[in-house]
Amino acid sequence: MTAIVTPSGPSLAMLDELFGSNLRRVGFRLWDGTPWPDDRSRDATIVLRHPGALRQMFAAGTEKALAEAYLRDDFDIEGDIEAAFELSDLLSGRDEGWWTNLRTYFHLRRLPAMRGESESARMFGERDDRQHTVPRDRQAVSFHYDVSNDFYRLWLDERMVYSCAYFERPEMSLDEAQEAKLRHICRKLRLAPGQRLLDIGCGWGGLSLYAARHHGVTVTGVTLSREQARLATERARAAGLQDRVTIELRDYRELNPARMFDAIVSVGMSEHVGRTHLPAYFRRAAQLLRPGGVFLNHAIGDGVRQRLRAGPSFIEAYVFPDSDIPPIPIVLQAAEGAGFEVRDVENLREHYARTLRHWVSRLEAAHEDALEFVNEPTYRVWRLYMAGSAYGFAHGALAVYQALLVKPDADGVAHLPPTRHDWYPAA
Amino acid sequence: MTAIVTPSGPSLAMLDELFGSNLRRVGFRLWDGTPWPDDRSRDATIVLRHPGALRQMFAAGTEKALAEAYLRDDFDIEGDIEAAFELSDLLSGRDEGWWTNLRTYFHLRRLPAMRGESESARMFGERDDRQHTVPRDRQAVSFHYDVSNDFYRLWLDERMVYSCAYFERPEMSLDEAQEAKLRHICRKLRLAPGQRLLDIGCGWGGLSLYAARHHGVTVTGVTLSREQARLATERARAAGLQDRVTIELRDYRELNPARMFDAIVSVGMSEHVGRTHLPAYFRRAAQLLRPGGVFLNHAIGDGVRQRLRAGPSFIEAYVFPDSDIPPIPIVLQAAEGAGFEVRDVENLREHYARTLRHWVSRLEAAHEDALEFVNEPTYRVWRLYMAGSAYGFAHGALAVYQALLVKPDADGVAHLPPTRHDWYPAA
Numbered sequence: 001m002t003a004i005v006t007p008s009g010p011s012l013a014m015l016d017e018l019f020g021s022n023l024r025r026v027g028f029r030l031w032d033g034t035p036w037p038d039d040r041s042r043d044a045t046i047v048l049r050h051p052g053a054l055r056q057m058f059a060a061g062t063e064k065a066l067a068e069a070y071l072r073d074d075f076d077i078e079g080d081i082e083a084a085f086e087l088s089d090l091l092s093g094r095d096e097g098w099w100t101n102l103r104t105y106f107h108l109r110r111l112p113a114m115r116g117e118s119e120s121a122r123m124f125g126e127r128d129d130r131q132h133t134v135p136r137d138r139q140a141v142s143f144h145y146d147v148s149n150d151f152y153r154l155w156l157d158e159r160m161v162y163s164c165a166y167f168e169r170p171e172m173s174l175d176e177a178q179e180a181k182l183r184h185i186c187r188k189l190r191l192a193p194g195q196r197l198l199d200i201g202c203g204w205g206g207l208s209l210y211a212a213r214h215h216g217v218t219v220t221g222v223t224l225s226r227e228q229a230r231l232a233t234e235r236a237r238a239a240g241l242q243d244r245v246t247i248e249l250r251d252y253r254e255l256n257p258a259r260m261f262d263a264i265v266s267v268g269m270s271e272h273v274g275r276t277h278l279p280a281y282f283r284r285a286a287q288l289l290r291p292g293g294v295f296l297n298h299a300i301g302d303g304v305r306q307r308l309r310a311g312p313s314f315i316e317a318y319v320f321p322d323s324d325i326p327p328i329p330i331v332l333q334a335a336e337g338a339g340f341e342v343r344d345v346e347n348l349r350e351h352y353a354r355t356l357r358h359w360v361s362r363l364e365a366a367h368e369d370a371l372e373f374v375n376e377p378t379y380r381v382w383r384l385y386m387a388g389s390a391y392g393f394a395h396g397a398l399a400v401y402q403a404l405l406v407k408p409d410a411d412g413v414a415h416l417p418p419t420r421h422d423w424y425p426a427a
Numbered sequence: 428m429t430a431i432v433t434p435s436g437p438s439l440a441m442l443d444e445l446f447g448s449n450l451r452r453v454g455f456r457l458w459d460g461t462p463w464p465d466d467r468s469r470d471a472t473i474v475l476r477h478p479g480a481l482r483q484m485f486a487a488g489t490e491k492a493l494a495e496a497y498l499r500d501d502f503d504i505e506g507d508i509e510a511a512f513e514l515s516d517l518l519s520g521r522d523e524g525w526w527t528n529l530r531t532y533f534h535l536r537r538l539p540a541m542r543g544e545s546e547s548a549r550m551f552g553e554r555d556d557r558q559h560t561v562p563r564d565r566q567a568v569s570f571h572y573d574v575s576n577d578f579y580r581l582w583l584d585e586r587m588v589y590s591c592a593y594f595e596r597p598e599m600s601l602d603e604a605q606e607a608k609l610r611h612i613c614r615k616l617r618l619a620p621g622q623r624l625l626d627i628g629c630g631w632g633g634l635s636l637y638a639a640r641h642h643g644v645t646v647t648g649v650t651l652s653r654e655q656a657r658l659a660t661e662r663a664r665a666a667g668l669q670d671r672v673t674i675e676l677r678d679y680r681e682l683n684p685a686r687m688f689d690a691i692v693s694v695g696m697s698e699h700v701g702r703t704h705l706p707a708y709f710r711r712a713a714q715l716l717r718p719g720g721v722f723l724n725h726a727i728g729d730g731v732r733q734r735l736r737a738g739p740s741f742i743e744a745y746v747f748p749d750s751d752i753p754p755i756p757i758v759l760q761a762a763e764g765a766g767f768e769v770r771d772v773e774n775l776r777e778h779y780a781r782t783l784r785h786w787v788s789r790l791e792a793a794h795e796d797a798l799e800f801v802n803e804p805t806y807r808v809w810r811l812y813m814a815g816s817a818y819g820f821a822h823g824a825l826a827v828y829q830a831l832l833v834k835p836d837a838d839g840v841a842h843l844p845p846t847r848h849d850w851y852p853a854a
Binding site: 166167168170303304305327328329330332333336339340341342343344345346347349350351394395396397399401408411412413414416418419420421423424426 | 769
């Protein structure tokens with residue numbers, strides 16, 4: 001039986017067949033304006049640009065192909081892009097009925113490999129050790145962070161803090177919540193004037209500058225991003241803090257291990273280390289820290305509701321090459337192996353969902369300006385990855401942890417206050 | 428050359444040879460009153476009861492033999508018993524010079540096996556699966572906790588809380604610090620009136636009664652100790668809480684998995700579960716907990732400065748048979764494997780050192796009364812294990828963690844307040 005192919009006919013049938021009533025928050029609109037399943041407005045609308053769009057999106061059955069169809073403008077997403085991750089949920093879920101539809105419709109010979117890892121591989125699996133050489137890490141970091149300072153400036157907060165904010169009170173703005181995050185971290189570090197702080201992965205210097213200004217410490221910040229190092233140095237000078245904040249374009253492994261710091265902080269950096277290198281990362285940090293010193297490591301980790309990934313990773317290919325976000329037990333195990341004692345762990349995932357929503361809506365509002373600094377596909381990479389991450393943090397597929405570690409002194413003493421009260425002074 | 432053996436001669440020579448200047452806080456006194464190395468007072472004095480005492484203590488080269496010599500009264504410990512753990516440190520340390528002395532003096536043919544486990548065995552090693560059947564766990568728990576309620580009453584706080592207290596303010600008494608601990612835990616659980624709380628390993632009911640009285644919840648407490656169940660039930664009745672606190676003499680595995688609780692707490696119990704059974708422990712807890720509910724697990728774990736153990740374990744043989752205190756990453760890994768999300772982890776080891784010092788000094792002060800309920804060796808088992816544990820917590824060989832876990836709802840949402848501020852209201 002041969003269907004008469006009209007411009008809209010096959011795609012409407014495809015939509016019926018593929019999705020039936022599987023979608024709650026997402027509707028479609030065809031290239032000729034036809035809505036599916038009806039003309040009621042939904043949280044997100046997938047705009048198909050041409051009759052072949054659905055095939056581009058779903059025939060490969062992988063998340064990466066779906067993302068690439070968006071980057072190529074086979075489709076666009078209107079409205080709340082986070083809601084559109086229902087589509088991705090189907091690909092990464094285990095709904096056999098849906099996969100049967102997909103297979104039948106596109107004549108897939110077999111299910112695409114579900115490359116999500118088993119629990120044991122997820123916890124202990126070896127990754128490729130050829131990754132994470134110093135030059136390759138430099139490349140990987142540059143790929144993401146050197147895209148354009150002007151681009152980042154458009155949608156980050158005024159301090160350009162590119163990590164989870166802390167919405168201590170619900171009504172806080174992004175600027176306020178990023179300041180609250182820096183305050184929260186510095187409280188956890190219990191910095192005292194004159195101390196030496198090492199900031200591994202200092203970004204554009206937000207935390208380094210805050211700690212120097214508000215706690216009178218001397219800070220060494222290191223980053224592998226040339227753009228970050230340049231701007232962070234400029235900002236230190238502009239703030240009159242050049243004597244107390246030194247930014248070094250340097251891998252943490254290139255720090256002289258004879259240097260000694262009173263405290264170490266690393267925010268949103270250890271995701272680039274790789275789990276096979278985490279033990280060496282923590283060992284190096286332990287070398288650089290005086291006995292009795294603290295190390296706050298703030299990093300994204302796999303959440304407990306992590307979905308299996310259908311096929312190759314969009315994030316790996318387009319966003320963070322070589323990144324790796326092991327679950328928190330793996331991080332703590334590596335830290336303990338280096339002699340660090342776990343003192344406090346805090347999961348802030350809802351704060352990251354909120355932070356990312358701010359970034360996405362600010363980026364969307366600055367779409368036109370953004371195109372002065374990056375091209376449309378790059379804009380779409382950031383819009384897509386940040387919305388998907390918000391969705392992941394909100395639904396437990398991702399987590400973000402602040403882990404406060406201490407290097408006990410020779411007698412095994414930690415030298416900490418007895419409680420965490422001082423982190424929560426009365427408002 | 429044959430030495431003329433006098434009653435004190437060989438032991439003084441032994442002491443010179445064995446310890447030289449290795450001890451800082453410990454002195455000896457022989458059975459005839461002779462002090463060694465001199466008559467200056469030290470933190471702890473080891474009183475040798477007879478000329479063969481040193482051989483009994485050290486010839487086997489194991490911690491267990493050393494402890495047994497104390498239990499048999501080959502020696503006694505005067506003064507600060509915690510300081511005497513310098514002796515045990517030598518046995519469990521890696522001071523080759525000291526071991527050479529020991530080997531030479533007692534003609535040991537080879538070093539006693541250092542049964543401390545390698546890092547990987549420590550983390551992932553299989554334990555004997557024949558342990559931790561329900562009947563055997565019942566026996567193991569009874570061995571320790573059924574010794575005599577009257578004995579425990581002599582030196583525990585008024586609530587008989589047999590776990591780490593929380594010295595929120597340094598001047599707190601033991602009673603106050605135990606109440607502060609119960610308050611801290613209930614704050615973390617964020618209990619609301621009418622909720623159903625499960626208390627796994629409820630001991631003598633301290634936490635169950637506190638939660639029912641102060642938070643209006645309905646509590647089911649389970650314990651494997653007949654003595655604990657009996658007294659906890661009595662106390663619930665005496666407090667007029669019998670309608671809201673039910674104590675069951677039951678293994679947690681025997682709870683009907685169809686029962687559903689709003690929150691679960693387990694304090695000082697999971698040390699008896701065994702690491703190979705931790706995944707099943709957390710899976711059972713997850714079954715018993717409503718989606719969105721929290722589980723606070725409070726347990727001792729190996730510290731990062733854990734020493735190798737010389738020979739078989741005193742704790743295993745005399746104190747807690749079948750107990751197992753995996754490091755915190757192992758606990759969290761098992762919890763994640765059961766679908767729990769890690770929200771907060773707090774290390775309270777210094778509080779446990781302090782708690783144990785209270786217990787030891789109260790026990791010592793009640794020595795005579797204690798002998799009405801237990802014999803002298805039993806008294807010594809408790810004195811020794813508690814002082815040794817205080818030493819371990821103070822010096823990082825042991826840690827104690829409160830881990831707050833959440834079972835996310837079907838959408839992966841945790842339903843928690845955004846910060847931990849509410850755990851730290853202004854004084």
